[in-house]
Amino acid sequence: MIPSDEMPEAGTVADAPRGNWVDSIAPSWSRPYLRLSRADRPIGTWLLFLPCLWGIALAANLDGFRAWDIWLALSCGMGAFLMRGAGCTWNDITDRDIDAQVARTKSRPLPAGQVTVRQAVVWMVVQTVIAAGILFTYNATAILLGIAALIPVAIYPFAKRFTWWPQAFLGVAFNWGALLGFAAHAGTITPAALVLYLAGVVWTLFYDTIYAHQDKEDDALIGVKSTARLFGQNTLKWLAWFLVITVSLLSLSVILTLVEQDRPLALLLGLAGVWAFGLHLHWQLRQLNPDDPEVCLRLFRSNRDTGLILALFLAAAVRL
Template sequence: MTDPREMPEPARQVADAPKGNWVDRFAPAATVPYLRLSRADRPIGTWLLYIPCLWGVALAAMADSFRLWDLWVALSCGAGAFLMRGAGCTWNDITDRDFDGQVARTRSRPIPSGQVTVKQALVWMAVQALVAALILFSYNRLAILLGIASLVLVAIYPFAKRFTWWPQVFLGLAFNWGAVLAYAAHAGTVSLPALLLYASGISWTLYYDTIYAHQDKEDDALIGVKSTARLFGDRSRPALWGFLTLTLVLAAAAIVTLPVTGLWPPLVALAGVWAFGWHMVWQMRRLDVDDPASCLVVFRANRDAGLILALFLAVSAFL
């Protein structure tokens, strides 16, 4: 394994990682390639995996109020999101190693740049998944079964770009599974509001990951990788507006169909949907799909958008 600290300056940082991130600045040299495999230097993905979990537990708590147990669900889902996002990204890099070496943004990743071998990456993936399993087994039976089932989606996603123009759907199915799992961890069941919230999250992923995919559309066209960014092309903005609208409609439907006592909780939650939507509209106004830098900034802004909705749902549950 090549020590990244001994590599030439351009190879010492992954191309799309924020400059001055904590991994590059503070992590011990031996751990840097593995943390990069886990995308620890790019925490936005962990946030986007974690936020639907917060939505799920808060929506479930709206029906019968928060419990002390929900604090554990919220905190442990954060740790689980970090670990499973890391395991999923490691698996993605293993399967995409040949593609990554041909794309400017990804050729500096640990496997194509020679910092980590495939065997080392497999071991690292297994370690992360096993630690995440310890967290999962603290939940109720339904949540455990849902967590195990999610592994199928995680395994399939890296291959989706090879056989469909809609790989973002598979990402959405995997990334928003936490909404259903966290709902089940609180309620012990999965009802229509949880499924509507899950569908809203999938549409949200189609929105933000189509934006993200526009960074690589030229390289993807050269190597034959499919994406919704390539599928929609010049029609991407109307498609993004469609995903934005569908996200909000489904989120509102999840709230309206939830059996809640009192008027204020659903009103506050619906105000959160409005604020969530306002933030996405603001994103669309500054987005230039032909500017990779603009796409990356707007993509990352979805952390704040998702947290806005999570905050309003949490306040509604306390009400």
């Protein structure tokens, strides 16, 4: 819950960083739309973008980086921004009545009356069309994967209505970039890429359970399900298991990619990146207080650094 003396200024969103660029320098007419896209909270774009980088770097460990990979990285970043924006807009359209009942979300543009549903739908379509233009520069396998990604994106907002595991549905959608990035470089999907994707799904269970603890009181009042409510006082134990499973799957993905290439230094560096990733998750566990929303939000945001650690190590391993 957000205390009344800490409610956001008129027009801003409660959980957006204060002084963000949308609130401070974006044209006033554009702000409601940028807030629909969560442009004032870039962490979601990072969490969608990082699995793309993992996929590109893992695939490059098979045959090296190419000039094309510069475009892949840049375009995946643009695509992550656009598709995260479209997905968040869709989420806000479907959740507008629920958001109006939750302290953290009732200041979002739709429940706050800053935009109409019709305007939000048009904005969602615009973002999706631009993202499609980027996607169609890729190979056929990546294009098909990109189109298929729309299915979990469409389903996710409804998951909290029928399952205690909506975070798993978010993981399925948010880590699709691991498959797409790998396929955009390699033109195919290998078992290692699938394992990388599954690792990302479990990682999402870790960080989004932390995030969901911010809303658990309001969620209980209105009947919205989440892993935060499901795990309750056992959250730390569940997160520890998610950590172990994520690190194990990432290690397996690196081994499957590099063990037969006679590149021992690359293998060691890739595994070092996985363990550095795991240490960062362990640090989050030690810092976590599930009953402190500010701590939950800070640790959730720190997962940008967690994902970057792995991406940098995998990219460095390509050169060895």
